Amino acid sequence: MRKFLQSLNQELQGGFAPQQPGGGGGFGGFGGSGGSGIGGLINSFIQQPQHSNVPCPRKVPHPGFPDWFGLTDPRFQYFNVCPTCYHSQIRPTPYAGAFAQKPPAPPHLALRCDMSRFWVRMAGLVLMTMNQDRRHDVTLLPRVSGVTVQEGMCPNTHLDNENVPPPSVSRVWYTIRDPNTGVIPLPGWTVCSHCVVNMQTLCPTISNAWVPISQTPGEGSCAFVPSDHFDDQYTSQQLQYAATCVVASAQAGRTDMSALVNWLRDNTPPARGSSSGRPWQAPSGPCPQNYPSSTLRCYVMRDVFDFMVCEKCFAEVIKPDLDRGLELARRFNTAPSTMPSGFTCQLYSARMRQVWAHAASTGDIAFLGQKVRMCEDWSYHRT
Numbered sequence: 425m426r427k428f429l430q431s432l433n434q435e436l437q438g439g440f441a442p443q444q445p446g447g448g449g450g451f452g453g454f455g456g457s458g459g460s461g462i463g464g465l466i467n468s469f470i471q472q473p474q475h476s477n478v479p480c481p482r483k484v485p486h487p488g489f490p491d492w493f494g495l496t497d498p499r500f501q502y503f504n505v506c507p508t509c510y511h512s513q514i515r516p517t518p519y520a521g522a523f524a525q526k527p528p529a530p531p532h533l534a535l536r537c538d539m540s541r542f543w544v545r546m547a548g549l550v551l552m553t554m555n556q557d558r559r560h561d562v563t564l565l566p567r568v569s570g571v572t573v574q575e576g577m578c579p580n581t582h583l584d585n586e587n588v589p590p591p592s593v594s595r596v597w598y599t600i601r602d603p604n605t606g607v608i609p610l611p612g613w614t615v616c617s618h619c620v621v622n623m624q625t626l627c628p629t630i631s632n633a634w635v636p637i638s639q640t641p642g643e644g645s646c647a648f649v650p651s652d653h654f655d656d657q658y659t660s661q662q663l664q665y666a667a668t669c670v671v672a673s674a675q676a677g678r679t680d681m682s683a684l685v686n687w688l689r690d691n692t693p694p695a696r697g698s699s700s701g702r703p704w705q706a707p708s709g710p711c712p713q714n715y716p717s718s719t720l721r722c723y724v725m726r727d728v729f730d731f732m733v734c735e736k737c738f739a740e741v742i743k744p745d746l747d748r749g750l751e752l753a754r755r756f757n758t759a760p761s762t763m764p765s766g767f768t769c770q771l772y773s774a775r776m777r778q779v780w781a782h783a784a785s786t787g788d789i790a791f792l793g794q795k796v797r798m799c800e801d802w803s804y805h806r807t
């Protein structure tokens with residue numbers, strides 16, 4: 425994988441005319457320093473979390489500051505940048521000319537700095553490192569800042585460190601679908617509508633890769649942690665591979681999400697503390713075995729997105745391990761849900777139950793992931 429990235433990187437460095445605006449500084453919220461082509465983006469993600477920039481002192485809405493900067497374009501009056509972020513992130517860039525000091529805001533109005541928002545920082549990175557085709561202009565910053573979705577902000581926006589497990593909430597969840605084949609490679613990997621709209625705004629070339637897993641809300645959590653308070657490494661890595669997909673798609677002339685999908689298969693999310701007090705539900709249906717079911721419910725492992733277990737097998741195999749306190753058994757989604765794209769149960773065979781027993785007793789999640797993948801290779805309904 426690393427080799428692939430390196431060669432992709434080299435190819436890109438050669439392939440993309442690096443009309444790099446402004447050189448070093450600016451928009452480096454993730455510790456990167458510009459750089460050229462997607463390689464620059466990848467490097468800036470890899471290098472994080474070194475903070476090369478002064479942290480924003482106005483992340484929380486507060487009234488009374490008279491000295492905001494904003495865009496001269498009157499359509500984006502709602503966009504506010506604190507002097508610290510203006511001087512460290514905007515002024516060194518070619519986009520500085522679009523900004524000016526704003527007239528003082530009414531003193532009672534509580535404002536926060538929009539440059540401290542996660543997705544706005546990502547928009548800054550896109551402008552500085554992924555905009556060789558001039559697809560985006562500076563309005564990307566306020567447009568991303570103004571993204572609202574009916575279901576509200578990402579539930580992970582306010583997490584304040586990487587040991588807090590993402591909350592499980594009821595929303596419509598989205599996953600990756602290959603628009604060319606219709607295949608949904610990782611049905612258990614889900615992101616929220618807020619993150620999807622931001623991704624679509626930042627990366628329009630892969631905007632058709634996101635589909636809802638169901639039209640009605642269900643229990644789940646977002647795989648991205650777009651926190652305004654800390655830089656989550658796993659999220660940066662996922663976005664780095666999404667950026668790789670943008671480039672691969674541009675080169676292939678069609679959406680190609682394989683870089684991110686393959687990386688997600690090989691890299692499990694970090695353990696972020698375990699949720700306790702899980703409500704237990706008795707199984708409500710039979711095991712679908714190897715026949716894809718879209719009506720039965722399954723549990724999905726948070727670390728091995730394609731390891732799905734029906735309610736019956738969960739009760740027989742996982743629940744006892746859960747009661748014994750085995751760590752791997754605690755890593756399933758809190759509540760079972762249906763998979764509109766269908767799921768087959770990966771614990772119906774004696775062989776896979778042995779694999780599970782070995783993985784659970786040794787805590788060897790890589791072993792489990794490997795066996796699940798081998799199992800999928802014979803399966804007819806997925807690639």
Ligand SMILES: [Zn+2]
Pocket residue numbers: 480481482505506507508509510537538539540
């Ligand atoms: Zn700021």
Ligand SMILES: [Zn+2]
Pocket residue numbers: 578579580615616617618619646647648650
């Ligand atoms: Zn989200």
Ligand SMILES: [Zn+2]
Pocket residue numbers: 711712713733734735736737738769770771772
């Ligand atoms: Zn089963």
